[in-house]
Amino acid sequence: MRAAVLEAFNQPLVVKQVADPELTPDGVILKLVASGVCRSDLHAIHGKMCMVQNFPHILGHEMSGVVEQVGSNIRNFKKGDRVIVPFTQGDGVCPHCLSGHNNVCDNSQMVGMHFNGGYAEYIHIPNADLNLLHLPENVDFLSAAAMGCRFMTAFHGTVAQGNVRPGEWVAVYGTGGVGLSAIQIAAAAGANVIAVDIADDKLAFAKEMGAVATVNSKEENAPQAIKELTKGGAHLSIDALGIQETCLNSIMSLRKRGRHVQIGLSSNPNGGMTPIPVNLVLGHELQLIGSAGMPIPEFPAMLNMVSQGKVAPGKLITKHIALDDINAAFDEMVSYGGVGVTVITKF
Ligand SMILES: [Zn+2]
Ligand SMILES: [Zn+2]
Structure with a gap:
């Protein structure tokens, strides 16, 4: 099969012919239809926050496709099934998996990190009965690819962890x-959303996605602007980027008893060490909440909303590319150019 291969850190991926994946009894082989290009993989190429241990390796962790082959133990899937692949995969037997939180599994396996991922024609999903989901008939493969990482991460962070409520002010950094x-x-969910970024084209796109107001943090002090717009601060603020400034500004944007949700992964050393104002957290009774991927039991609610058109992950996709053009997509990310999400649709 054709694949984009990471042969060493800090080098462009090499698109070439590699061996097809091998089927295991508990696994499924998928023929990929759409595969999203994500910033986490840019970090991985640079050897940051990266679980890749052996080269050559195939990155890519947000994908959808069709079941091609099933292992002898597989009961939930058959050849031809349309599926979505959640990027956090659980073992199904640890205390967290058993209580419905496979996203924080003790033996968590990340697609495209712990094993070969979706920048290829085919992928093998181990433990597939536990970690694959059927795609509703009216949800297309592109929407599914957008859901596999970023949309589902945002869904869990906003709904389950952030506990968003109608009428609330929500800041998104x-x-x-x-x-x-x-x-x-x-x-x-009925909240009033304020989008924060440093590029006007991205903020304009954020308005198309449903933001009622935007703040360009290059031009104004974002926490102050949010406190003015909301008359006191956001009820919920989300750091979707993970740099020191956005994490701190998100916390500073909250009203008393507000909730900060950390979704963006930090590349700071020592596990993302970031100074925060603990006295403010204490005095204002702020809540600081982490969010990592999304557990399988939360998928049906998200898929129902997508299937009924209440949210449209497909709208995030602004660019379709071929596998051959993958390095150019990462180059654009380095400069934070372009809006929306890029998806490989030609392998
Ligand atoms: Zn991703
Ligand atoms: Zn587990």
Whole structure:
């Protein structure tokens, strides 16, 4: 099969012919239809926050496709089934998986990190009965690819962790794929969303996704602007980027007893060490909440909303590319150019 291969850190991926994946008894082989290009993979190429241990390796963790082959133990899937692949995969037996939180599994396996991912024609999903989902008939493959990482991460962060409520003010820092998804989801839940970024074209796109107001943090002090717009601060604020400034500004944007949700992964050393104002957290009774991927039990609610047109992850996709053009897509990310999400549709 053709694949984009990481042969060493800090080098462009090499698109070439590689061996087809091998089927295991608990696994499924998928023929991929759409595969999203995500910033996490740019970090991985640079060897940051990266679980890749062996080269050559195939990255890519947000994909949809059709079941091609099933292992002898598989009961939930058959050849020809349309599926979506959640990027956090659980073992199904640890205490967290058993209580419905496979996204924080003790033996968590990340697609495209712990095993070969979706920048290829085919992928093998181990433990597939536990970690694959059927795609509703009226949800297309592109929407599914957008959902596999960024949209579902935003859904869990906004709905389950952030506990968004109708009428609340929600600030979203960063309007990449996760931020734009959070905007759509919070708006669909009836909240008033303020998008924060440093590029006007991205903020204009955020308005199309449902933001009622935008703040360009290059031009104004974002926490102050949000406190003025909301007359006191956001009820919920989401850091969808993960740099020191957005994390801190998100916390500073909250009203008393507000909730900050950390979705953006930090590349700071020592596990993302970031100074925060603990006295403010204490004095204002702020809540700081982490969010990582999304557990399988929350997928049906998201898929129902997509299937009924209440949210549209497909709208985030602004560019379709071929596997051969993958390095150019990462180059654009380095410069934070372009709006929306890029998806490989030609392998
Ligand atoms: Zn991703
Ligand atoms: Zn587990």
